[in-house]
Amino acid sequence: MTYSAVLRPRWTIKYVLSAITVSYFAICFLFDMPFFSSALPAYTGEYNVGTIDIEVPVEKRNISETVFKHGGKPAFELETVLFSLFYPAVKDARSQKPKHLWFPKPIALQAEGYARLAKINNFFTNSLFTLGLWTLAGSTSIPAAVDVPIHGTMKTYQNYETEHPVDDYGLPEYPLIVFSHGFASSRTDYSQYCGELASRGYVVAAIEHRDGSGPGSVIMRPDGSTTNRFLITAGELDPTPETPALKVMQLAFRQAEIEETVRVLRQINEGIGNEVFKTNARKEGKDLAEWQGRLNMERVVVGGHSYGATGAMQVLKGGHTYERPFVGAVILDPGKSSGPLNEDIRVPTLIIQSNSWSKAHSIFYGRPHFDVVKDIARKILDESHIFAWFVTSKGTTHPSVTDAPLIEPLLLMWTTGSTIQVREGIYQYVKATADFMLYLKDGHRRGILSEEVTHPEYDHDIRNDARKASMPKDIDKYWQIHVAPTTGCAYPGLCGVEHDHAARPPW
Structure with a gap:
């Protein structure tokens, strides 16, 4: 081929496709973008965001006497607790460590977990799953800076004005959210939701559950030893439990992990962050000593999605x-197949369902799932005399609060039927959660929380034309x-009497 042929190519379909492919891979390589997927976007709040992985040992305890048939080891023995902290970070702080991968290494571990979930676990299919995950998102990283100082440390705090409460040193205290992931998920699946909240001034602890509901996770101990934990099926256990009994054990394990996460966070807040760092098998948290008094332990909220929402309840x-x-x-799509939902809730609660879950007529223990969730919210409101909301995020589907639609927007839109723009979907979840956190702070109802019922049943609009016209457009567009x-009521039990709707929450 002559130089002139290269400079003046024939514009065949093959040539154009080859040129596009080469250009695409070159751009991904040069700009460190993941192949065949979209990079996770930068956070939009006022704060930079940091992240720290913490895995520390706990006092060993068996949640159940159930053991694995193969090997006879305890199936629900709690050894360590693992969570990722997302937090407001010092502005423009540079990390000495690479960003966390969205698929933690080894990616083959999670690939095997998904193959087990699909019940096609063998060397060939595991290899295909590994290749598929690597191709889709193997190089995708979480945009938070790793192991950088929290915003407003003693080392960096100068003339800092904040709306947050302050400790004895005048440093801001950040409200805390403990978040539980769904079935077949992990702590990294919700990094955008958690990171966006951190960029708005909240600390989020995203737990990695080792209850056998996730695809794959590595249990790491301070002595360097490790154990791989995969998805657990009832057939692997002795005695073999019925499915409801297995879920009871998993939810009890999740509760223990949530309690241990709170315990570790208390230790950090009480000034022994250095000890936590020394025992952290993930080798992060070098500045945790600076976190003393930085977590507002009086404003701790539990949240979760799907199976995690059931556990949070x-x-x-x-x-x-x-x-x-x-x-x-903050309860997001409380699980349809994760066991009965607890109705004994005595704290303000925001329940958000995706459009796909509210729309579907699913029978849940003999009743429509929508009605069960609605009645729980009404019970909190009417019987406990505590504020509660139950809303539907229009245009969303079950995965919309996860990172998956951001990474694979076209694939997820096509397979799930989501109609909302993917970034807007996450933003609406974050905005509603942030409005709820602010309500807990000062009692003021903002955004969607300031509105009354629009749809007592899904898609049944009871508003008149005047109310439709007066409702803010973003609420009307995205919520039911x-x-x-x-x-006009501060306390549900006193409705009918004029009260300031900005009164403090009822505790």
């Missing part, structure tokens, strides 16, 4: 305790409100 049973000091709950307190 469960830990609220029995009310406020030292181990479970939660003053609010099924349960909400009366706008």
Whole structure:
């Protein structure tokens, strides 16, 4: 081929496709973009965001006497707790460590987990799953800076004005959210939701559950030893449990992990962050000593999605305790197949369902799932005399709060039927959660929380033309409100009497 042929190529379909392919891979390589997927976007709040992985040992305890048939080892023995902290970070702090991968290494571990979930676990299929995951998102990283100082440390705090409460040194305290992931998920699946909240001034602890509901996770101990934990099926266990009994054990394990996460966070807040760092098998958290007094342990909220939402509701049973000091709950798509939902909830609660879950007529223990969730919200509101909301995020599907639609927007839109723009979907979840956190702070109802019921049943609009016209466009466009307190009422039990809707939450 002559030089002139190269400079003046024939514009065949083959040539054009080859040129596009080469250009695409070159751009991905030069700009460190993942192949065949979209990079996770930068966070949009006022704060830079840091992240720290913490895995520390706990006092060993068996949640159940159940063992694995192969090997006879305990199936639900809690050894360590692992969570990722997302937090407001010092502005423009440079990390000495690479960003966390969205698929933690080894990627083959999670690939095998998904193959087990699909019940096609063998060397060939595991290799195909590994190749597929690597191709789709193997190089995708979480945009938070790793192991950088928290915003407003003693080392960097100068003339800093904040709306947050402050400790004895005048440093801001950040409200805390403990977040639980769904079935077949991990702590990294919700990094955008958690990171966006961190960029708005909240600390989020995203737990990695080792209850056998995730595809794959490596248990790491301070002595360097490791154990791989995969998805657990009832057939692997002795005695073999029925499915409901297996879920009871998994949810009990999740509750123990949530309680241990709170314990570790208390230690960090009480000034022994260095000890946590020394025992952290993930070797991160070098500045945790600077976190003393930085977590507002009076404003701890529990949240979760799907199976994690069911678990978050469960830990609220029995009310406020030292181990479970939660003053609010953010419940996202409470599970349809993760066991009964706890109705004994005595804290302000925001329940958000995706459009796909509210729309579907699913029978849940003999009743429509939508009605079960709605009745729980009404019970909190009417019987406990505590504020509760139950809303639907229009245009969303079950995965919309996860990172998956951001990484593979076209694939997820095609397979799930989502109609909302993927970034907008995450933003709406974050905005509603942030409005709820601010309500817990000062009692003021903002955004969607300031509105009354619009749709007592899914897609049944009871508003007149005047109310439709007066409703803010972003609320009308993105939300249906099924349960909400009366706008002019501070306390649900006193509705009918004029009260300031900005009164403090009822505790």
